[in-house]
Amino acid sequence: MCSLCGVLGGNEHWTDAAARPGVFTRNHASFDRRRERAERVRAANEMLSGFGLVLSDWQGASFVLSTRTGRSEIIEDLGHLWPAAERLVGRYCDPLDLAFVARMEGRHVG
Amino acid sequence: MSVEASGFLPINLLTGFLGSGKTTLLKRILADPAFADTAVLINEFGEIGLDHDLVESVDGEMVLLRSGCVCCTVRDDLATALKELYSRRERGLLPPFRRVIIESTGLADPFPVLSTIKADPVLRHHFCAGNVITTVDTVNGLRQLDTYIESNRQVAVADRLIVTKADLEADSKGDSLRARLRTLNPDAPILTAADPNLDLSSLVAVQSDVSPSGSLSQSGFYCEEPVRLVSSDGVPHQAAISSISLSIDRPVDWTAFGLWLTMLLNRHGERVLRVKGILNLNGEERPVAVHGVQHLVHTPVHMDGWPSEDRSSRLVFILDGLDGALLKRSFEAFTLAHMPVVASCQIAAAR
Numbered sequence: 001m002c003s004l005c006g007v008l009g010g011n012e013h014w015t016d017a018a019a020r021p022g023v024f025t026r027n028h029a030s031f032d033r034r035r036e037r038a039e040r041v042r043a044a045n046e047m048l049s050g051f052g053l054v055l056s057d058w059q060g061a062s063f064v065l066s067t068r069t070g071r072s073e074i075i076e077d078l079g080h081l082w083p084a085a086e087r088l089v090g091r092y093c094d095p096l097d098l099a100f101v102a103r104m105e106g107r108h109v110g
Numbered sequence: 111m112s113v114e115a116s117g118f119l120p121i122n123l124l125t126g127f128l129g130s131g132k133t134t135l136l137k138r139i140l141a142d143p144a145f146a147d148t149a150v151l152i153n154e155f156g157e158i159g160l161d162h163d164l165v166e167s168v169d170g171e172m173v174l175l176r177s178g179c180v181c182c183t184v185r186d187d188l189a190t191a192l193k194e195l196y197s198r199r200e201r202g203l204l205p206p207f208r209r210v211i212i213e214s215t216g217l218a219d220p221f222p223v224l225s226t227i228k229a230d231p232v233l234r235h236h237f238c239a240g241n242v243i244t245t246v247d248t249v250n251g252l253r254q255l256d257t258y259i260e261s262n263r264q265v266a267v268a269d270r271l272i273v274t275k276a277d278l279e280a281d282s283k284g285d286s287l288r289a290r291l292r293t294l295n296p297d298a299p300i301l302t303a304a305d306p307n308l309d310l311s312s313l314v315a316v317q318s319d320v321s322p323s324g325s326l327s328q329s330g331f332y333c334e335e336p337v338r339l340v341s342s343d344g345v346p347h348q349a350a351i352s353s354i355s356l357s358i359d360r361p362v363d364w365t366a367f368g369l370w371l372t373m374l375l376n377r378h379g380e381r382v383l384r385v386k387g388i389l390n391l392n393g394e395e396r397p398v399a400v401h402g403v404q405h406l407v408h409t410p411v412h413m414d415g416w417p418s419e420d421r422s423s424r425l426v427f428i429l430d431g432l433d434g435a436l437l438k439r440s441f442e443a444f445t446l447a448h449m450p451v452v453a454s455c456q457i458a459a460a461r
Contacts (some may be wrong), residue, residue, distance in 0.1 A: 014400075014407040015368035043365045047373070047444065078368055082376035095373045096432070101288045104443035 013079035034060065044081065050103055051089045055081070119207070120240030121192070122314050125214040125222050127254050127261045128218070130247040131274035135303060136213055142310050142372045147196055149207040151188070188212075188223060196236050209240065209314060220267050221404045227404055239408060243313050244268035248279045252288050255294070259430075262351045265294045266383040266428045267403050270313050274303040296353050296426050297386055351383070354434035358423040361392040362445060370444040371407070374437075379405035381432050387425030388413070400425075 037057050044055045048065075057075060058064045065084050066072040075085045085093050092101065136152075139145050140303060151367045198204040212223060244264045249256070251273075254261040259331045265271065271291050276284050291300055301308055367389070375382060385402040399411040 014402075014409055015365075015372060040365050043363070044369055047369055078372050081369075082373050086376075093373060094376065094377045094378055095370060095444060096436050098436075101436070101440050101443050104440075 013077040015078040018080060022084065040078070044078070047104070048085065051085060051091075051093060053088060054086055118238035119196075119209060119236060120314070121210045121212060121227055121237050122222075122240035123212050123214055123220050123242045124245070124308050125220050125242060125268075126245030126272075127247065127250075127264065129250065130254075131303060132213055133270070134274070135243075135245055135272060136211070139211065139310055139313070147205070147208040149199075149204070149210045149455065150213070151191055151195070151210060154411040171421075183288070186358050188226050189233060192227075192233055192237060193244055195313045202347060207447055210237070211314070218431070221406065224406050225404055239406075241269035241314060242267050242297075242403070243270045243272060245272045245274050246287065246291060248273055248275045248284050252283070252290060255290055259350065260267075262294060262431070265291055266351060266430075268295055268298045271295065271298045271300045272303050272313075273300060274304050277304045278389060292443070293353065296355065296429060307371050332429050351428065351430050352432075352434050353428045354437060355437060356387075356425045356441060358390075358425075359421075360393075360446075361390050362423050364391050364394075364398075366388075366445040370441065371402075373444075374440070375402070375405050375407070378432060381430040382427060383430050384428040385425065387423065388417075389423045389425075 029076050031074070037060060041055050043055055048055055052068050054066050054068075056064050056066070063075050063077075063081070064072050065075055065081065065088060071088055073088060075081055075084050082093050124132055124136060136150070139148070140150065194212070195204070195210070199206055214220060214223060220242050224242075225231050229238055229239050244267075246261075246265060251261075255265070273287065273291075275283065288300055291298075299312075301312070303440075380402060382402070385400065385407075388397045388399050390459070391398055397413045397416055399413055401408045401411075427434070429437065
């Protein structure tokens with residue numbers, strides 16, 4: 001049970017289940033684990049920048065999602081990222097939105 | 111690791127349209143000694159029409175079948191019934207069943223059952239989602255698929271499709287039905303209830319228990335290419351339900367894929383009826399199989415090896431009203447830097 005929130009059992013999300021070093025490991029390979037989390041944050045921020053949001057790691061246990069004006073939410077895993085992002089920006093985060101797709105395509109050019 | 115070895119009890123869901131033969135199939139399963147270690151949940155006990163000489167009473171709500179199956183009615187909600195079932199098993203009040211089958215009479219959409227298992231903090235430590243088995247009636251199946259979206263959704267989320275009443279209709283009608291089923295759900299094996307060689311145990315066999323070489327999928331494990339369905343004037347049907355198959359011949363980044371898919375399911379989960387595939391991941395020798403139904407994505411399976419020489423990632427999406435071409439473009443933009451999806455992208459309209 002989490003001593004902070006009292007939730008029975010840890011929150012598990014399917015995105016955590018990759019066999020790369022540092023994803024499953026909890027008690028060793030701490031550098032790999034940190035590197036993996038840093039990569040997640042980097043990849044997420046590439047998508048989130050279009051919504052004016054920034055994700056940061058919080059003590060290797062959670063993530064903090066923030067707006068440019070400082071509003072923020074703590075999330076446990078990527079499963080909570082997009083609902084929180086929509087709450088913070090007040091609009092949908094839709095990967096099928098044409099403008100958004102075009103912007104993501106543009107990052108690969110040049 | 112097999113489901114059995116993992117310690118989780120798989121919950122298989124038996125669904126299908128009204129009159130499609132769910133109960134007949136269930137009775138056949140229950141009479142099979144191979145399913146003796148199965149607990150069965152049904153909505154209303156009376157509906158199964160079990161003969162009295164097949165069962166003996168355990169108490170007011172549960173019965174023990176002659177085959178050894180435990181049968182229980184869903185009186186309140188599913189989570190309560192499953193917890194009670196597990197509690198009795200642990201206390202030795204019921205035989206130590208190894209799987210559960212739920213007949214989903216009255217539940218057009220299997221998703222609530224699957225999400226119940228995943229969302230409940232107690233259940234998810236004891237149970238896991240097994241196969242969705244969908245029965246389709248040869249006599250009425252095509253008409254139901256033309257008429258009812260529920261029927262389409264039941265077929266789309268199936269892991270096993272069982273064609274029933276094939277002996278009552280001409281072969282041509284059966285062939286048409288199979289073609290439709292294959293379009294709606296490119297990957298699920300299509301079995302025939304009337305087949306004397308039908309192996310009932312294959313209905314509940316989980317994918318991770320199947321060796322890559324001994325695949326149940328007609329395509330050789332996961333992701334058969336969908337059939338392109340073209341109308342008489344050569345224009346693809348504008349379909350509510352469609353499938354799209356992606357083949358990517360270079361490694362996929364797991365983090366980017368996870369971010370993209372969680373974003374897609376958060377916004378369109380109810381319209382992504384199914385996603386299933388095998389991925390070649392960056393930095394990973396073995397393939398990873400992913401499988402999701404609407405908002406629910408099962409824990410990815412790290413497979414022992416590749417089913418063939420082909421090392422490309424393959425993904426099948428079954429969509430309800432979403433634009434498959436746009437989804438492909440979005441997948442490329444979010445998960446693949448510089449290199450497009452090269453091998454193939456087929457979009458098959460189903461209705």
